Amino acid sequence: MPLPPADLVHHLADAIVGTRYAQLPADAVEAAKKSILDTLGVILAAGGTEPAVQGVVDLVRESGGRPEASVLAFGGKAPAIMAAFANGAMAHCLDYDDQTPWGQHASSSVIPAAFAVAERKGGVSGREMIVAVAAGQDIFARLRCNVGWRKDWNLSSVMGVFAATAAAGRVLGLTREQMTNAFGIASMQSCGVMEMVCGTGSDLRGMYAGFSAKGAVTAALLAEKGTTGVESLFEGEYGFFATYFGGRYDRDRILEDLGVDYQGGGTLYKLWPSVGTAHSHIHATVELITRHDLSVDDIDEIRVYVGDYHDLMCRPLEVRRAPTTLVDARFSLPFLVAVAAVRRGMGVSDFTAQALKDPRVLAAARKVVPVQDQALDWKLELPPGRVEIIMRDGRRFDRVGTNVPGSSETPMTWDDIARKFGDCASAATMPPSLDQVRRVQQMTRDLESLNDATELLRVLA
Incomplete structure (x- = not known):
């Protein structure tokens, strides 16, 4: 009797670990870089304009710990897990972060997690950061498009924690086995009901990416330390697809051209700070x-x-x-x-x-x-x-409302995103200088040439 096919968790882990910069399509490279500049700008603006994030930043500061990674917009450093929490909360709270062509948000979870781990590890090149972000964006898009969604789960956080775990794990250089384990650990933070998004009077809708970024860093670091996950995470009898989507998913589409077609290349950027x-x-x-x-x-x-x-x-x-x-x-x-x-x-x-x-x-x-x-x-x-x-x-x-600015029909250019970054930076609590803004804009555009991707954060400090 033939053995059942390997659970999708193994295929996804293989693809992430095996991804190399040279194999990335040009649009995936550009999307990763644009998303980094866009997300950093939105975080800066959030720190200066959205009071809902103050409680998160206060909690992170009160928690103390090793100063491993930057808390953007407010300054200072915190343990990587907590820095990802703060930066992730700020990355989405203006609803100004990028999105897929089908809705939902990956980068507000992916990028805070990847940079927090990169600062903790040190010496992560621009190329490696691009690979990590592109891998995370691809995982998110593949899961987002191929499940039987009934609009009951908030896919940005349910899927976002896996995308961010892919990016954080890739930055850490996890092995195939460790990456598989990291996904299993991340499932403990795969959550979020749509009432949290649609209900009124709550701050949670704005800060949910902080929880998925924090969960992703936790998962990747635990996997690095040897914590094990589950071999049948996605397709098991009581696995992710059965629990969240009643077993409705398209396995073949999720696997189609995995490791060749990086679907984050279609990422879209917002002209307006709203849903x-x-x-x-x-x-x-x-x-x-x-x-x-x-x-x-x-x-x-x-x-x-x-x-x-x-x-x-x-x-x-x-x-x-x-x-x-x-x-x-x-x-x-x-x-x-x-x-x-x-x-x-x-x-x-x-x-x-x-x-x-x-x-x-x-x-x-x-x-x-x-x-x-x-x-x-x-x-x-x-x-x-x-x-x-x-x-x-x-x-x-x-x-x-066709041909919306920022849509697939009328996408935002590098110059558009650079202007947006400048506008966002000017709204920060402590706005960076024009020279700092210009340096970050150019460094991100040339990110593949940086020996250390976190130099971007030091320029903004």
């Missing part, structure tokens, strides 16, 4: 307002056509129209559309305690009315939202 699933509505609103030079005061109603996931950003409607926290504001479709209409754009400065009380934005938000449209329900790719503006004089303007 990506609202960007098509934001874009449609900005286009209508600017193209027709509409005055918000003359608008009677802004209809936003929504599918099942868009609708989560609209309920309860009155709460979404007037969010009381910055975390909720970035996930509130009526508020985001109102900001887009009033500001004709969106930036980090539109999400402050004072901005939440802007009377013009709040008045515009009361004009936003969600309209159900099942054709916009989220399957694999989320269909673009549609906006209809009805003026008091009876005129109507309608647009579907």
Whole structure:
């Protein structure tokens, strides 16, 4: 009787350990570098603008321990596990971090984990960092696209801990056996229900990447020390796929071109600091307002056509129209559309305690009315939202939010991401100088030439 095929955990571990810089496609290399610059910038901005992260940073400082890795934005060092926790929390809390073409976020878990381990280890080259990030992004995309998701789990943290473990383990130079063990250990931190994302009044939606980054570093370090995992992690009778997705997954697609096609090459970067699933509505609103030079005061109603996931950003409607926290504001479709209409754009400065009380934005938000449209329900790719503006004089303007800035159709360039990094850095608690900003921008673009990737963090210190 033939032996059953090896569990996917072994195939994934093989691919990660076997990855070499020379075999990476050019788009995967570029995506890894762009994601590093983008994520570092978002962390800096978060430290200066999002009060929800202060508790995490305070806890990290109170915990003490060996000064192994940098706590970005606030300065100082902490044990690698705790630095990953703080930096991961900041990496996602503005909802400004990168995403896959199908939604969800890998880099806000992957990059804080990889850099924390790299600082602890020392001497990790730019090429090795690129390999680690590309491997993590690839693992995330393969898992994200090939499971029977019912929108019940927060895939960014459920999958993100494995992606971050892949990156951290690759930085450490784990063996195939150790990497397999690390995935098993990481499963102890694979968690997060969608109520945490969709519910109102909580800080958790903003900081969840901190938990997956922390869990990943913990897993990789324990595996390095000999802690064992489980041989049938993903496909066992009570394994990951059975427990989280009722056994619905596509094994062949997960394995297709593994080690050849690195799917992080399709990573997308955000122009606006808000949940990506609202960007098509934001874009449609900005286009209508600017193209027709509409005055918000003359608008009677802004209809936003929504599918099942868009609708989560609209309920309860009155709460979404007037969010009381910055975390909720970035996930509130009526508020985001109102900001887009009033500001004709969106930036980090539109999400402050004072901005939440802007009377013009709040008045515009009361004009936003969600309209159900099942054709916009989220399957694999989320269909673009549609906006209809009805003026008091009876005129109507309608647009579907296609070609969104930062989308696959209109991707952000290196120059775009460099500008975003500069804007984010200027919002930091202690903004780096223009020279520091320029050095980090160029060093990241040329990351493969650095002997030590963590030089980026020393420049920002």
